Structures are given as structure tokens and as C-alpha cells.
Amino acid sequence: MTPLLEVQNLSHTYSAGTPFAHKALEDVSFRVDRGEFIGVIGHTGSGKSTLMQHLNGLLKPDQGRVLLDGKDIWSDKKFTRECRFRVGLVFQYPEYQLFEETVYADIAFGPKNMGLDGKEIDRRVREAAGFVGITDAQLNASPFDLSGGQKRRAAIAGIVAMEPELLILDEPTAGLDPRGREEILDNIQTYRRAKNATVMMVTHSMNDVARLADRLIVMSQSHLVLEGTPEEIFSDPQSLVDMGLDVPEVTRVFLALEKRGLRLPRVYTLDQAVAALAALKGGARHA
Template sequence: MEPILEIKNLNYIYSVGTPFEHKALDNVSFSVQRGEFIGIIGHTGSGKSTLMQQLNGLLKPTSGSVVLDGKDIWSEKALTRQARFRVGLVFQYPEYQLFEETVYKDIAFGPKNMGLEEKEIDRRVREAAGFVGLTEAQLEVSPFDLSGGQKRRVAIAGVIAMEPEVLILDEPTAGLDPVGRAEILGNIQAYRQAKNATIMMVSHSMEDVARLTDRLLVMNGSKLAMDGTPAEVFCHAEELTAMGLNIPQVTQVFLCLKKLGLDVENVYTIDQAVSALKRIRGGERHA
């Protein structure tokens, strides 16, 4: 199948020709299939945020190309603008970008910029609000009267309303309590299932990415260090630790069990751990 996004030999250098010159992306290549849920992990300053801003044409690569649905997004001006809508980008702490008088108007900002009809905008706003669990009544209040978690959901709805085929989120759960985090992650899943959308999520929670994603990209020192399923990536516990990253706690526990001589396979989610333990107990009963 034709990949939705293809990143080829991407390089990006900040502040070229000044003393502050800094290479943020170093020859990064990968491709993304429709409907994939990809997690991006990496230490602070490893180039994750820069990479995300390349994917929707906010930053122009120093060299290399970003191909969206078979076309280089920098080959034509109209394509660059289109990329902004087809690849939705939710920044870190997106609630700080809210500015309208009502939640409804703020969510409608993106669709309006797309030049859609009034009716279509209305449908999209209501649908996006539905995805993030906002009520009809909340659409008419000022976004500044909402709680932190609700503001965040309004901001995410603002991007979802553009109905992007690829939704990229930079730490969407940062600074939220466990309930708020679970809600936001649920909202993202709901959008993905309803639209068969591709999701790319930057996260520092290894538990979240292990549980939710199909594939992990590991960024380290401006390079793409690993690319594989969570199972493949979390096998390399030592390398990840050397990059300042971690593996899920349950994986750590099972690695210790293995060292103690227990015959268990590698697990990386709670569900897997439970079934692995059940299997062991079952085995003992039979013996």
C-alpha cells in the first residue's frame, strides 16, 4: 500500500551562518502507512519537536523531502498550505493558543481558514467537540472559563475539526492528572477509529506508548535511532537507558524475574504481564 507520509533523508539546521548554528535533524528517513499509530520517544532536545514541524510544512527542511500522499509538500505553494490541513499538529500545552470568545468559535478557526462553507464548518465543530467529549452547552462558554483539562480538549478539537488524515500530538497529556490523561488518550483513539486516521504521538510515558502504539520511532541526538514495534524497541533496554530513556516498569519487573531464573518472555504492557503470569501459574498446576 502507498504510504501516506514519506520522509526522505531529512536534514534541518537551525540559524545557519550564526554562532548559534545547530543541527536538529540528521538524515532522518521513514515512511508512515495509513491508519498507523506511531509513538515518538526521545530525550529532550533530540529533535522530536523539529521533526513534527517538518511534517506539516511549518519548517522547511535544509535538505531532503517530505512526501505527503505521493507529492512533495514543498514542490508547490498550494501543496504546502494543504499539508497544514491534511497533517494536523497539536503543540505542547495547546491550551495557550486559545483566543476566541467562545469554544465554538475557537474550534471553528481551523475549518474557517480552510475556506469551508458555514454548514460544513458547523458539522465539523460539533463532531470534533463530540470526539473530545465537550457538551453542547460548553460550546457557547468562553474557553477561559474552563478547567485546564477541558481547555486542552478544546485545543485538540480545534485541530481535529480540520479532519486531518495524519494527527500529530506533542505530549498531549503533559501536566494532566491521571483521569484527564486517560480521557485525552481515549479521545485520540476515538478519532483514529472513526476516520481511519494516522496518529503520531510524542510522549515521555513509556507505559502509554507501549499500550497504545503499533510502532515506535526513537530519536537520539538529531538522528532516528530505532524504528520498530514496541516489543522490538523495548528489547534494547540498555541502549534506551544510555539515551536517557526508559522502558515500561512492568518490562523492568519481568527482566528482573528472568534474571531470577523464572521462565517468562518479554512483556511491555500490564495485560501481557497478567496473561504471562496466568500461564506460569497454569503450568505449575499441571506439573
């Protein structure tokens, strides 16, 4: 089966040919299958954001190709535009791109650009608002009267309303408090389940990707350095730390326990840790 998205030997240099030339991506290849939840991690400046902007055709690769459904997204102009809508990209701090007089109009901006008819636009706006928990009253309000977390969710709805097959989010929880973070992550899951969408999420929160992602991609210094399940990636915490990244705190606790001579499975979420230790306790009790 052709993967939903395939990136082949992608390279990109900013300001090529000037003294400020800067290689942002070098020979990056990976594939995304339908229905996957992929976490993208890497420190600032590792090339994550540049990579994301290639996936919906905002940036054109210097070398390499991006295939959507097996077709090069730059093969013809019409297809490039189509890709903008099939691959939805939520930028960092998306609330700063709100501009319409009402939340409704702002969410409708994307669907309108798709050339949909009024009835379909209305359906999509209301459905997208539903996914992110925006009420009907809020739809008629000015986006600038919403709270920080609500603005963020309204902005995400603007992308969701285009009903992209692949939803990409660049640090969707940055700067929010724990409750706001949870809400956004729940919204993403709701959309994913309802539409069978594929999701890629860039984040600095190891706890979040450990919990949510099926597969992780690790970027460092313009290269894709690691790729695998959370279990595989977090089994080598030292190499992550060397790249300036964190490991989930529970993984650290388990490593410390291992150092103290306890034999334990590798865990990376709280639930797994509790299950593993509860079993141990139970075992000890019955011994």
C-alpha cells in the same frame, strides 16, 4: 502502495550561518502507512519537535524531502497549504493557543481557514467537540472558563475539526493528572477509529506508547536511532536507558525475573504481563 507520509534524508539546522547554529535533525528517514499509530520517543532536545514541524510544512527542510501521498509537500505553494490541513499538528500545551470568545469559535478557526461553508464548519465543530467530550453548553462558554483538562481537549478539537488524515500530537498528556491523561488518550482513539486516521504521538510515557502504538520511532541527538514495534524496541532496555529514556515498569519486573532464572516472554504492557504470569501460575498448578 504509496505510504501516507514519507520522510527522506531530512536535515535541519537552526540559526544556520551564525555562531548559534545548531543541528536539530540529521539524515532522518522513515515512512508512515495509512491507519498506523506511531509513537515517537526521545529526550528533550533530541529533535522530536523539530521533526514534527516538518511534517505539515511549518519548517522547510535544509536537506531531504517530506512526501505526502508521494508528493513533495514543498512542490508548490498550494500543496504546502493543503498539507497544513491534511496533517494536523497539536503542539505541546495547546491550550495556550486558545484565543476566541467562545469554545465554538475557537474550534471553528481551523475549518474557517480551510474555506469551508458555514454548514460544513458547524458539522465539523460539533463532531470534533463530540470526539473530545465537550458539551453543547461548553461550546458556548469562553475557553478561559474551562478547567485545565477541558481547555486541552478543546484545543485538540480545534485541530481535529480540520479532519486531518494524519494527526500529530506533541506530548498531549503533559502536566495532566492520571484521569485527565486517560481521557485525552481515549479521545485520540475515538477520533482514530471514527475517521480511520493515522496518528503520531510524541510522548515521554513509555507505558502509553507500549499500550497504544503499532510502531515506535526513537530519536536521540538529532538522529532517528531506532524504529520498530514496541516489542522490538523494548527488548533492548539498556540502550534506551543509555539515551536517557525509560522502559515500561512491567518490562523491568520481567527483566528482574529473568535475571532470577525464570524463562518468560518479553512483555511491555500490564495486560501482557498478567497474561504471561497467569499462564505460568496455571501451568505450575497443573504440573
